[in-house]
Amino acid sequence: MKILVISESINVEDSSASKVNVALISNLVKAGFNLKVLHFSHKEIKLEGIECLWIPERRFSILFVLSRLVRIFQRKTKILINHNVENVFGFSFTHTNDVNQIALYIKKESDYDPDLILTLSKGGSFRPHRAMLLLPELHKKWMAYIHDPYPFHMYPRPYNWVEYGYLQKERFIREVTEKAKFLAFPSLLLKQWMESYFPAVALKSEIIPHQINISYSLEPIPDFFKENQFSLLHAGNLLKQRNPEFLIKGFLNFLENNPDAKDNATLYFIGHNDSHKKLLLEYSHANIVVQNYLDYKIVQNLENKTSVNIILEAISEISPFLPGKFPNCVVANKPILILGPYYSEVKRLLGNDYAYWAEANDEKSIELCITNLYQIWKSNPSNLMLNRNDLIDYATELNLKKIIDDLM
DSSP: OEEEEEESOOOTTTOHHHHHHHHHHHHHHHTTOEEEEEEOOSSOOOOTTSEEEEOOOOOSSHHHHHHHHHHHHHHHHOOOOHHHHHHHHSSOHHHHHHHHHHHHHHHHTGGGOOSEEEEEOOTTOOHHHHHHHTOGGGGGGEEEEOOSOSSGGGSOTTTOOOOTTHHHHHHHHHHHHHHSSEEEESOHHHHHHHHTTOGGGGGSEEEOOOOOOOOOOOOOOOTTOOTTSEEEEEESOOOTTSOOHHHHHHHHHHHHHOGGGGGTEEEEEESOOGGGHHHHHHHOBTTEEEEOOOOHHHHHHHHHHSSEEEEEOOSSSEEOOOOTTHHHHHHHTSOEEEESOSEEHHHHHHOTTOSSEEOTTOHHHHHHHHHHHHHHHHHOGGGOOOOOHHHHHHTSHHHHHHHHHHHO
16 A cells, blocks of 8 residues: 655654654554655655655745745844735745645656555644645545644634634635545544534544654763652653643652652753743752753653653643653653643543643642652652553554554
8 A cells, every 4th residue: 555645844853743743654664554755844854764755945936936025024124024914815925835836746746646645744834734735636545634733723722822814724724624535633632622623524534643663772861861860851842831830849849848859859851941941940950950952862762761751731621632752651661740631632541540640730739649659769660660551552553554454
């Protein structure tokens, strides 16, 4: 079976979405499918054993000229007019130029004659999906993977905000849900969330979770990480809506009530943190270590070395997202401290009786979870294990192959 994948990016260092895109692509190959990948990364990238074709930016078009004129005008005058463009057309000139280029390259691959065409995006872009809408003759083969709610005004609180051109963007995603032969989501809660806005989602959707695709490396452990200690690791982007204050206070209360832990317990934050930099600097001391972005393979190593991995979500009623790092945390086989709402995809997967969950703003429950984990570590560090083979099976190429085979 031949699958043509159109991915917005396969550069694992540019976003969490690109990481999960590459994991999915790699596992499709492991599952035995014949793959060709078209990607719109900002540079040529090759994946071992996979035919990859880089789609460069189209620089000889009216839209490209218009996009550069807008950019120059905004830089010279400090007046933002791109928002006006999006209010009229729904998308920027740059976005539309890129979409046309991607559609052109998809047409060029007609000789490949795939059985399935899979579109993967990142962030709030969805360029490959918009390109496929321009090719109605291919819709009968199209699976549109939707990794997050879209448009942004359909995000759950506190993420939701109204974008420029929001009506056109909503019309666009409705067309995707209606015209694609199949839809795929990484999360059951996300599928149900989008179905509440777009009824067509109910009729054609599959759940394809983010995939386990660990590539162990010999990257050295950074000097700041203290091995053979009780360590709690939050690795990933601390978005504005992911407030770490209650986690920090719960950890400090734990230290206060367990004085012996001050010599052998550390809380680590690794990743972009601009929205919370002031807070993190205020609390940073010997037991709280803050580091900026590290290479993906180094972070994977740390997720395997730490005592506890942390998934921090927004303070909300629901979190339909499956974090890109979730498969890595599962295969690391360390307890996951979930800080998020009761209705959360991560909590759903781990089960309602999972012991190490607290609301992201419940300081006392966070302290209790950390204390319980510490007591196990003090007794025997090797007892701190997740032991969820069912979740490993859920996110491997074997389950992925079954989903695709049953679909076709």
